[in-house]
Amino acid sequence: MVTIRPVDLKVQPAPYQIRYNVLQKVVKTLEKFEATSGNAGSRAMELEGNVARKSGSSQSYRFNSSVLLRDLIKTKGKLEEIEAPGVRAVNKRSGSRETMARSNAIKLLGKVLIEKSVLAANGYNTGAADLNSNPDRTLDLLTNSDHNYISCIRCNTKFDKLQILSPATCRFHVQRKRYNRETREGEYVCCGETTSSTSFLALGCKTMPHHVFRAETFEEMATISVFRDTSYIDGDHNVLALDCEMAFTSLGYEMIRLTIVDFFTSKIVFDSIVQPFGQVIDLNSEFSGVHAIEKSESMTFDKMLSQVLCKNMINANSVLIGHGMENDLNVLRLIHKKIIDTAILYPRGKFKSSLKDLAFEVVSKRIQNGEHDSSEDAIATMCVLKAKLGIPLHQTVWS
Structure with a gap:
């Protein structure tokens, strides 16, 4: 009789008790589906051992073991039916992956536009009003002292945005707090501090020398650059996934990188660092992945638009795909009608699902483990949508 216990390894990725608990869950799952002909214990030890060997830390072990348990349940214990995470199963009859006609894929996409x-309710500029036609109002927004004082979106301190480059102490938490059901209080993921903490770090685990803000209305956004309606741009019928990275500048919240990916070929058709209008205050490198903006290696905002607003890229006939893409189109200053937003397609109560969670839950894709990458995010969004519609994830040749 086999003794069911975690296999011994030179380097343990997690404490013995945690590994043992995971092993027992694997055994129970296999027994539930009777997938091992009475060898659930041996099979479970093998599977858990494989997870332990490829895990370099306790955190990665927990993640990988959760993937294993999820896949066991998904396949009813028959892991051999799964290809690499995020890849559709092989067609057993033909021996090749399933494919779909391009026309069928376009029909499916049309159903989830x-x-x-709904776009307007989710913060998209739908062109309900002409935001670029009142220069007097624009001047008023820029100079009227009633509009100068605003709350810093990081530390909530009121400050004069015309003095944004003056030294200040902005102390804040890098990530938002989450509710802990066990302790029944808010907890900041970034540092572990709680809402009831009285330590110095309770005020914030990071300090920056300037306050920051972001425009809340389309009218304010248009004071930096006017909105352009893509309805007036004639061009090809195409499907594109896009994602932007943003930074804080003296003029608010601006785009600093744009990536566009073709839906059918999965090829990156545009990717560039973009120079903001204002003076950079914080590149948000830990999230944006951008550490410097060199003029010789980047584009101006206008040059970027001249390249992406055209017949064979973004135009009136384009279907644009993104996650929480109202933020991307607002910093691009674009009004577009054909939108598919995975944050809207996958609602989570009154909150929106994060792309990181969706990518893992839907296509077993792990993203945003460090600095964000707009190309990775755009591709992940595309994969999540394909999985929802039953479109083969890795098909690049279409009939």
């Missing part, structure tokens, strides 16, 4: 009213 977001209605104009």
